[in-house]
Amino acid sequence: MSWVSRIAGQKNLAAGLAMGLAGVLLAYLGNPRNTGICVSCFVENVAGSLRLHGDPRMTYLRPELMGFLLGATFMALGRGKFRSRGGSSPFIRFFVGIFLIVGCTVFLGCPIKVFLRLAGGDLTALSGVVGLVAGVWLGVLFLRRGFFLGRGVGTSPLAGWMLPAFMVFLTLGVMWGPVSFKGGLVGAAAEHAPLLASLGIGALVGALAQRSSFCVTGGLRNFFLTRDISMISGVGLFFLSALVLNLALGLFHPGLSNQPGSHLDHGWSLAGMALVGFGAALIGGCPFRQLVLAGEGDVDAAAAVMGMLVGGGLVHSWAVRSTLAGATPGGKVATALGFVFLLAVGIAYRERE
Amino acid sequence: MDMKNSFSRKKIDGVDLLSGVIMVLAAAFVTTFFWQAAAGASGSEESFMARLRMESAKRIEKEQAQIHFLLDMEDEGKTGDALREGAAAAERFDGNSQFHLLLARGYREKGDLGTSVAEYRRALESNRDYSDRRSTFYLGSTLRPFIREVRLARVEAGPGSAGSTVVRRDLFYLERSLAGGCH
Numbered sequence: 001m002s003w004v005s006r007i008a009g010q011k012n013l014a015a016g017l018a019m020g021l022a023g024v025l026l027a028y029l030g031n032p033r034n035t036g037i038c039v040s041c042f043v044e045n046v047a048g049s050l051r052l053h054g055d056p057r058m059t060y061l062r063p064e065l066m067g068f069l070l071g072a073t074f075m076a077l078g079r080g081k082f083r084s085r086g087g088s089s090p091f092i093r094f095f096v097g098i099f100l101i102v103g104c105t106v107f108l109g110c111p112i113k114v115f116l117r118l119a120g121g122d123l124t125a126l127s128g129v130v131g132l133v134a135g136v137w138l139g140v141l142f143l144r145r146g147f148f149l150g151r152g153v154g155t156s157p158l159a160g161w162m163l164p165a166f167m168v169f170l171t172l173g174v175m176w177g178p179v180s181f182k183g184g185l186v187g188a189a190a191e192h193a194p195l196l197a198s199l200g201i202g203a204l205v206g207a208l209a210q211r212s213s214f215c216v217t218g219g220l221r222n223f224f225l226t227r228d229i230s231m232i233s234g235v236g237l238f239f240l241s242a243l244v245l246n247l248a249l250g251l252f253h254p255g256l257s258n259q260p261g262s263h264l265d266h267g268w269s270l271a272g273m274a275l276v277g278f279g280a281a282l283i284g285g286c287p288f289r290q291l292v293l294a295g296e297g298d299v300d301a302a303a304a305v306m307g308m309l310v311g312g313g314l315v316h317s318w319a320v321r322s323t324l325a326g327a328t329p330g331g332k333v334a335t336a337l338g339f340v341f342l343l344a345v346g347i348a349y350r351e352r353e
Numbered sequence: 354m355d356m357k358n359s360f361s362r363k364k365i366d367g368v369d370l371l372s373g374v375i376m377v378l379a380a381a382f383v384t385t386f387f388w389q390a391a392a393g394a395s396g397s398e399e400s401f402m403a404r405l406r407m408e409s410a411k412r413i414e415k416e417q418a419q420i421h422f423l424l425d426m427e428d429e430g431k432t433g434d435a436l437r438e439g440a441a442a443a444e445r446f447d448g449n450s451q452f453h454l455l456l457a458r459g460y461r462e463k464g465d466l467g468t469s470v471a472e473y474r475r476a477l478e479s480n481r482d483y484s485d486r487r488s489t490f491y492l493g494s495t496l497r498p499f500i501r502e503v504r505l506a507r508v509e510a511g512p513g514s515a516g517s518t519v520v521r522r523d524l525f526y527l528e529r530s531l532a533g534g535c536h
Contacts, residue, residue: 033534035534035535038535041535057481057485186482186485186487187481187485188536190487191535257525257528257529258525258532259532259534260534260535260536261529261536262534264522264525323536324536
């Protein structure tokens with residue numbers, strides 16, 4: 001099979017292109033630098049609005065998050081792909097969701113932001129790329145040895161609609177709710193693109209991701225498992241399009257020192273992203289993919305999203321999140337615990353022949 | 354004579370009356386005692402809060418007085434004394450970023466750029482308003498020229514100057530803080 005025929009996933013290319021452009025555009029329109037799309041940052045912001053932590057600088061009902069999920073819901077409905085399903089170890093996925101956010105906040109960004117940071121010239125993100133690849137590779141080792149969280153089965157439509165309905169509620173909150181609820185007054189939370197742009201671009205990206213199954217860690221997993229490059233080619237185009245648009249808009253500032261939302265603890269950046277890659281490989285997708293799956297009615301992914309939301313609160317309350325000075329003691333302990341937990345899950349859920 | 358009739362015919366005698374009075378008085382005493390105890394407890398809570406309020410006010414007064422004292426010392430040209438007093442005050446009033454800012458400015462004027470960078474870093478770590486572009490306390494316009502000044506001085510001093518790595522890390526911290534981002 002030639003490499004040209006292998007790049008058959010035009011849907012992935014389209015999704016990657018759109019996400020790269022959207023990621024830079026949202027930052028250009030007002031989101032924090034290199035943070036046009038960052039699921040973990042957005043989850044932390046929403047957790048703040050829900051009073052799961054008390055840091056007003058990370059408290060804003062980011063409309064992009066609702067857009068991703070509801071965009072996926074609309075696309076799934078339009079294609080007749082909305083299926084309420086669940087029962088594949090949801091409680092395990094809940095805790096993996098928590099540790100996904102732990103890893104992301106130790107690095108300071110989700111797998112999508114790793115590439116957005118790199119596309120903005122932030123060379124400290126390179127350690128995150130290495131970590132992410134290593135983490136997914138570790139997860140693939142378990143997948144190859146029969147790791148399986150159990151088969152999900154069809155369930156009541158009410159279960160599948162719970163999270164989309166919750167997101168509709170949050171969307172109404174950000175559009176018409178009081179400022180005390182939606183936040184966004186100080187610090188990074190006050191940096192945001194116009195509401196309708198955030199919501200619209202978020203929904204578009206979510207819809208395209210549903211159509212294409214776009215996933216950063218999924219692309220790496222497919223490559224390691226089957227040498228399939230269709231999904232990872234979308235990730236490559238995502239990075240390239242973001243890089244080109246950053247260059248065109250004058251947002252490309254290469255270097256190690258003058259980078260927003262970063263630190264110089266490269267070892268812990270690597271470890272944090274490795275934790276994310278490992279966890280994402282075990283539960284079948286990165287934080288962004290979990291949102292999209294939850295939008296399609298996947299209750300197991302919804303459990304992971306709720307875990308992410310709880311994690312978004314805990315990383316602030318327990319000082320797990322890295323600061324600009326580097327990884328915190330809490331972050332280091334939580335990362336180590338995360339690896340122990342994921343290894344235990346990996347061993348416990350290995351199906352033996 | 355059956356039992357029921359014997360009870361109904363029994364008259365209240367003096368002993369019964371005395372027992373009743375004693376019981377009522379005891380109940381009144383117990384009720385009053387607990388009432389007063391409850392009132393006393395809430396009273397002590399109120400007085401505790403009042404004491405706390407007063408102590409907080411005194412502490413703030415002391416901090417403000419100390420800051421003005423340092424500023425006055427600087428105005429009088431006693432920078433060395435001001436820096437010594439300021440370092441002690443920063444330790445005593447741990448968490449007050451203003452002392453670190455004053456120290457940073459003082460060391461900068463004195464030409465000790467490395468220590469000044471460290472103090473600016475401590476100020477930014479303890480008060481994130483200083484690196485928030487939307488805050489009135491944003492220090493971007495002060496710090497950016499300062500960072501350039503320190504970089505230039507470091508280039509002139511050459512590699513391997515004392516405390517070089519620490520200063521570089523602190524400078525990176527200042528730059529990252531001013532760069533914004535989601536943190």
